[in-house]
Amino acid sequence: MNAVSDSTITAVVENIDFKMVAFSLAGKDYSIDIMKVREISKANRFTYVPNSLPYVKGVYNLRGDIISIIDLRTMFNLPTVQSDRGQPDEIIILRLDDYLIGVIVDSIDKVVGISSQTIQPPHPIFGDINIKFIQGVVEKDERLYIILDVESIFGQEADVAPVVSAGYTAAERYTENKTEEFNMGFIAETLRTFSKYNVTDLNNRWVDKRFEEWKKIKGSSSEVLQLHSEADSAEFLSVFYSTDTGRFWSKEYRNVVSSLFDNSYGGTIRVWNPGCGKGYETYSIAALLSEEFSDASIKIWANDKDLMAISNAPNLVPDKQSLPEYMDKHIVAVNTRHQFNQKIKDIILFEYHDITHPNTFPEVDIIVARDVLSFLGYSDQLRMIAEFQEKLKPGGLLIIGENEELVSDDWKVIKSANNTAYRKKV
Numbered sequence: 496m497n498a499v500s501d502s503t504i505t506a507v508v509e510n511i512d513f514k515m516v517a518f519s520l521a522g523k524d525y526s527i528d529i530m531k532v533r534e535i536s537k538a539n540r541f542t543y544v545p546n547s548l549p550y551v552k553g554v555y556n557l558r559g560d561i562i563s564i565i566d567l568r569t570m571f572n573l574p575t576v577q578s579d580r581g582q583p584d585e586i587i588i589l590r591l592d593d594y595l596i597g598v599i600v601d602s603i604d605k606v607v608g609i610s611s612q613t614i615q616p617p618h619p620i621f622g623d624i625n626i627k628f629i630q631g632v633v634e635k636d637e638r639l640y641i642i643l644d645v646e647s648i649f650g651q652e653a654d655v656a657p658v659v660s661a662g663y664t665a666a667e668r669y670t671e672n673k674t675e676e677f678n679m680g681f682i683a684e685t686l687r688t689f690s691k692y693n694v695t696d697l698n699n700r701w702v703d704k705r706f707e708e709w710k711k712i713k714g715s716s717s718e719v720l721q722l723h724s725e726a727d728s729a730e731f732l733s734v735f736y737s738t739d740t741g742r743f744w745s746k747e748y749r750n751v752v753s754s755l756f757d758n759s760y761g762g763t764i765r766v767w768n769p770g771c772g773k774g775y776e777t778y779s780i781a782a783l784l785s786e787e788f789s790d791a792s793i794k795i796w797a798n799d800k801d802l803m804a805i806s807n808a809p810n811l812v813p814d815k816q817s818l819p820e821y822m823d824k825h826i827v828a829v830n831t832r833h834q835f836n837q838k839i840k841d842i843i844l845f846e847y848h849d850i851t852h853p854n855t856f857p858e859v860d861i862i863v864a865r866d867v868l869s870f871l872g873y874s875d876q877l878r879m880i881a882e883f884q885e886k887l888k889p890g891g892l893l894i895i896g897e898n899e900e901l902v903s904d905d906w907k908v909i910k911s912a913n914n915t916a917y918r919k920k921v
Contacts, residue, residue, distance in 0.1 A: 511717035513611040514681050516587060516688065517604040517640060521573040525600075526607065526640045528630070529684050533590040534691055535603050537583035538564075555597060557588065558851060558875075565649075566599045571624050576601045589645055596649055605724040606685050607640065608717065609633055614642065679706055681721055682731070689728035691870050692735075698869045701735065701898035737865045737897040738913045741772065743813070744779035746821050748913060752780075753787060755892055755909060755916050763792045765859040767886060769850040770867035771797035774808030774843075778835060780863060781842045782825050796856050798848035808845045810834070850882075851875045858888045866896035889921040 515526035516535070541553030541564050550570035554561050564586065568575045584599045617629035630644040683694040683702070694702050709731060713719045722728045739748045764784060771777045777797040784793050799805045812832050813822075827836045848854065851871065862883055868876050883893055884905055893906070894916045906917035 510610045510612070511608040511681075511721065513609050513614070514684065514721065515607050515609070515640065515642060517607045518585070518587065518600040519602050519604065520567060520571070520600055521576075524604075524638050524640045526642050527587065527589070527645055528642070529606060529681070529688060531589055531591065531645050532684075532688055533588045533595060534688055536586045536588055536597070538586055539581070539583040552584075552599060557595065557597070558849065558872075560595055562588070562595045562597050564597045564599065568599070568601070589649065591645065591649055606688065606722060607635055608681070608721045608723070609635055617641075679703075682706060682709075685722040686728055686731065689722065689725040690732055692728075692732060693869060693871065693873055693876065695869075695873050695876060696902050697876055697899050698735075698896075700900065705731065705734065735866070735869075735896075735898050739776075739779075740866060741775060742817065743775050743819055743822060744783070746819055749779065749783055749819070749821065751911060751913055752894070753783060755894070755911060755914070756787060757890075759890060760788060760791060760860055762790070764788055764794070764861070765857065766793070766795040766861045766863065767856070767859045768795055768797040768863045769799075769848075770864060771799050771805070771808065771845070772801065773804045774811050774845065776863065776865070777808070777843055777845070778811065778813075778825075778839065779822075780861075781835075781839050782822050785825070785839065785842065793842045795843045796846065796854075796859075797843055798846045798850065798854075800847065800849040802847055805845055805847045809840070809843075850879060859886055859891065860888055861892045861894075862887060863894045865894060866899070868895060868899055884919065887919045889919055891919045893917045893919065 514529040516529050516532050517524060517526045519525065536557070538555055541555050543553050550566050552564040552566050555564050566575075567573075585601065585603050586597045586599055587603065589596050589598060613635075614631040614633045617626050617631055624641070624643070628644055628648050630642040633640050633642065679702075686692040686694060686702075710720060722731055738751075739745055744752070766780060766784070768777050768780060774797065777795060781793070781795055784791070784795075797808070799808075812834060813826060815826075815833055818826065825835055825839050826833050850867070864879075864883070868879060871879060880901065880903070887893060892909075894914060895901070897913060897915055899915055901917055905920060907920055909916040909918055
């Protein structure tokens with residue numbers, strides 16, 4: 496590659512205008528333009544497609560989208576790293592024109608930011624892949640990355656066509672919805688890639704605020720501001736989550752939620768708690784309602800698509816040391832362990848379910864979906880908000896994440912500390 500002077504290097508480092516997802520194939524470093532990446536994933540169960548080409552691993556159901564899975568190593572006749580039996584494959588989900596496609600790689604590294612001016616033309620010496628499939632090569636931190644041209648590899652006019660053309664309505668990217676500095680656009684892209692967090696009208700005010708804090712923490716240069724890995728993305732989102740996320744509600748937060756209730760529920764109270772995780776929030780809701788409305792018939796439908804979490808939730812063993820004092824009355828000792836009493840257990844129905852798929856339970860009085868919507872694609876966000884509107888009874892209560900907001904005249908905002916709550920207009 497051409498030599499670059501120190502002054503030029505300094506200049507281009509300050510002009511990070513190209514982000515790429517880095518990964519390895521047969522011991523070499525490759526990358527793909529992040530604008531072509533929808534997300535990264537892991538999976539090992541694919542549906543076999545008869546009479547397909549050898550590199551087609553099968554098709555995969557990605558939250559309702561049926562996508563082709565291509566093994567890049569087989570496609571390019573590269574050696575395959577043998578993984579432990581049963582271990583999922585590393586997959587990059589690509590967003591191409593009007594369809595999605597997944598590619599299997601050896602390992603996914605991180606997001607790398609560079610100046611597009613440092614990209615050099617491809618040369619056969621740089622890789623084991625046909626030069627027509629290489630967009631360019633670039634050196635970064637003493638590593639040489641081969642940038643793949645996925646449009647040439649998987650475009651509709653290419654020899655390698657997708658087995659199934661999966662429909663995909665791209666969520667409007669942050670940079671398309673708002674006039675914002677270039678850095679923020681890349682932040683939004685990497686949040687989606689590493690954390691499946693989608694920046695939309697639902698949360699962009701929080702993201703704006705967090706980005707200003709991020710600049711104070713990290714500095715103002717483009718390179719240090721960007722999110723280069725899953726850990727960076729998690730750090731950026733670490734202050735997004737609502738009060739008492741992932742644990743039993745404290746007495747203080749319990750009282751905040753209690754203040755949202757009214758006396759219109761009558762003899763029955765129906766609750767939907769999507770994205771319930773391990774069940775800490777669900778048990779907190781059950782304990783609160785059983786105390787506030789002791790004579791009512793209470794039913795909570797709690798669901799999550801994390802199979803391990805939802806399977807263990809019905810038999811959750813609370814840690815007495817971390818259990819808020821107000822919940823002691825709902826705990827019984829069984830042998831050497833503690834568990835919730837039968838009254839609380841009978842209130843809750845835990846189910847494995849993806850909330851973007853249809854459900855069959857009736858109208859409800861309360862929906863608690865804290866921090867759930869932001870981790871759905873844009874079209875799924877809109878669909879779920881419409882589902883909440885349909886599923887709630889008139890005057891029903893909706894609690895979403897503290898840092899989320901609904902931009903709609905269909906809801907009446909309820910002002911409350913440490914909460915974002917709405918009531919369905921009658």
